[in-house]
Amino acid sequence: MRGFGDLEAAIMDRLWSDGGGLTVREIHTALVADRDLAYNTVLTVTDNLYKKGWLTREPAGRAHRYTPKASREDYGAGLMRAALDAAGDPRQALVQLVGQMSPEETAALRAALDSFENGDRA
Incomplete structure (x- = not known):
């Protein structure tokens, strides 16, 4: 993308x-x-x-x-997915990204992961 x-x-x-x-x-x-x-x-x-x-x-x-057709958030998620796909090592890219996030962003990421793991996809 x-x-x-x-x-x-x-x-x-x-x-x-x-x-x-x-x-x-x-x-x-x-x-x-x-x-x-x-x-x-x-x-x-x-x-x-x-x-x-x-x-x-x-x-x-x-x-x-x-x-x-898509929300601003869907567009941003697509860009992040494309960036991960382009990274030599997507896991390392995620580690680098998380290291650059604010405490509020990491809390939101943690909540999103918890929600996703609990089957709550919204």
């Missing part, structure tokens, strides 16, 4: 933050507050995200309303 490019990440961040669906016009309006972007650029990148399977879309008048 590859990470998103800069504009792809900005579009996905906007869609994840919104919690609902947005049109390209709405995405463009939100993004031009921070950077100079052409509408067609946002349209092309959003359409590419749709074609890559990251977004769903439904008609909204003459436009489409785009919604992420």
